[in-house]
Amino acid sequence: MRMEADVTVIGSGPAGLVAALHAYESGAKHVLLLEREEELGGILKQCIHNGFGLEQFKIDYTGPEYAERLIEEMERTDVRYLLNTMVIALSPDRIITAVNPDSGVFKVKSRSVVLAMGCRERPRGGINIPGTRPAGVYTAGVAQRFVNIDGYLPGKEVVVLGSGDIGLIMARRLTLEGAQVKGVYEIMNYPGGLKRNIVQCLNDFSIPLYLSHTVTEIRGNERVEGVVVSRVDEKMQPIAGSEQFIACDTLLLSVGLIPENELSKGAGIKLSPTTNGPITTETMETAVPGIFSCGNVSTVFDLVDYVAETGMTAGRNAARFAKASKKEGKSIEVIAGENVRMLFPQRYSFEDDLILFIRCAKPIERPLRIDISPLDMHFKRLYARPNEMIRVKVLKDRLKDITEPIEVNITER
Amino acid sequence: MDIEKKHFTCVICPIGCEIDVELQDSNVVSIEGSKCAKGKEFVSQELKEPMRILTTTIRMKGAKWAMLPVRTDKPIPKRLLFMVMKELQNIELKAPVQMSDVIIRDIAGTGANILATRNMKKEREGKSV
Known part of the structure; x- marks a missing residue:
């Protein structure tokens, strides 16, 4: 079997749903959405808590409600979708190889492609915790799936390592x-998740948060019997003598998310070492013409609203590319300067406004300035924290005459 | 009478305003740090009776998934969260359910309704789960 499409979107989480919807609304006739699970919505289906869509819709949705709203909008269009369909390869000339139980292995030739595969959780092996290998060590998202969809409680006495948002939730x-959650242990000296989640998930329930701490050993044979936690120094090395044994039957890991880019790599797309996602321009186009990337496969965002915003841009531009394969335009680099750990997007191609997502390198708890050079442009903030992404918008008009790279610096005022 | 100072982080939106409040005789003298009116409302409410939306799941029969996600349709007193959880523990629903269906009215006398937060179709008979 061989199919053809104007725009093919890989993944139907928030980024993919919005991208498909906007590709269609921007005039692409044959929009195809490929989802490997048995229903649409991606991770939103298990994120049953509220707080989704506050910026985008001004409504406080839960994850499933937010997904349902996007799915309903999409069902009113002619976007086609295939479930249980796993994409196994993508070529630079935009031929997709996929497999599902109905058609077996098949190919889709698409005029443009949107990558929206999202991210994966960093597992125990990704942080090398010494100790035994008992049952009872889960990533936070796996535990979330067990509880919220399958109806199983993963344990009764829980220690959480890492203070990412999913761990807090x-x-x-x-x-x-x-x-009983005995505590959340964070190796950094600042929390990983949003402040509001520290307040409403930990403080509300008197769950202690220990900064500059990590788990240095897992104990137990069949099942986790406890973990050893240690304080760490400024170099994040465990301090000898600070070890403390905590009895528990479950260890949850919330130690980072990694964009899922096997397909991107296979297509020869250049990845950024800081975001671990494709290097893209403000139109979300990757270094391979006609392949766009959005949402958490590009960089891990704090809010679904930001994910959706990039999906919208990717969908719109993928439709534009499908209509008239764009001429090779010029583009310049966008560089992370002083105090900037992460910057997205990494290039500017003079097509759209430049919406920058920035993570600072360290917490700055005093007034600061975000400088966009060579423009004489500054954004002021009262504080900046690595766990809270900063979003700023630079209008296209301001950028049209620039020839040298754009650099973003954060300086204390 | 001494001035009592309290600190809050607003949880209404992701901005998370850090709000400082001064109280005299349990009356608010000043509220500072809130970027919008909702922050002030949040703090006044926190001082009276902290309220939270509850999101959880209810056991489900006859659907593809074991659990139906639900929410309260408005915030309920924080101190009643566990009581409501207990009331929901022994309930079992039958598919199908539509998103926004009222599952339970006036849960535990809070005045809030429990709503389904997704559609859950009935799974065809004979299909194993």
Whole structure:
């Protein structure tokens, strides 16, 4: 079997749904959405908590409600979607190889492609915790799936390592379900998740947060019997003598998310070492013409609203490319300067406004300035924290005469 | 009478305004740090009775998935969260359910309804789960 499409979107989480919808609304006739799971919506289906879409819709949706709203909007269009369909390869000339139970292996020739595969959780092996290998060590998202979809409580006495948002959300969720969460341990000296989640997920339930701490050993034979936690120094090395044993039957890991880019690599797309996602321009186009990338496969965003915003841009531009394969335009680099750990997008191609997503390198708890050079342009903020992405918008008009790279610096005022 | 100072982080939106409040005789003298009116409302409410939306799941029969995600349709007193969780523990629903269906009215006397937050189709008979 061989199919053809104007725009093919890989992944139907928030980025993919919005991209497909906007590709269609921008005039692409044959939009195809490929999803490897048995229903649309991606990770939103298990994120049953509220707080989704506050910026985008001004409504406080839960994850499933937010997904349902996008799915309903999409169902009113002629976007075609295939479920249980796993994309196994993508070529630079935009031929997709996929497999599903109905058609077996098949190919799709697409005028443009949107990558929206999202990200994966960093597992235990990704942080090398010494100790035994008992049952009871889960990533936070896996535990979320067990509790919210399958109806199983992963344990009764829980330690959470890492203070990413999913870990915080799960600390609350497990507490509500009757488990005892003994503490959240974070190796950095600042939390990984949003401040509001520290407040409403930990403080509300008196769950302690220990900064500059990590798990240095897992104990237990069949099942986790406890973990050893240690304080760490400024270089994040465990401090000898600070070890403390904590009895528990479950260890949840919330230690980072990694964009899922096997397909991107196969297509020869250049990845950024800081975002671990494709290097893209403000139109979300990757270094391979006609292949666009959006959402958490590009860089891990804090909010679904930002994910959707990049999906919108990718969908719109993928439709534009499908209509008239764009001429090779010029583009310049966007460089992360002083105090900037992560910057997205990494290039500017003079097509659209430049919406920058920035993570600072360290917490700055005093007024600061985000400088966009060579423009004489500054954004002021009262503080900046690595766990809270900064979004700023530079209008296309301001950028049209620039020839040298754009550099973003954060300086204290 | 001494001035009592309290600090809040607003949880209404992702900005998370850091709000400082001064109280005298339990009356608010000043609220500072909130970027919008909702922050002030949030703090006044926190001082009276902290309220939260509850999101959780209810056991489901006859659907593809074991659990139906639900929410309260408005914030309920924080101190009642566990009581509501307990009331929902022994309930079992039958598919199909539509998003926004009222599953339980006036849960535990809070005045809030429990709503389904997704559609859950009935799984065809004979299909194993």
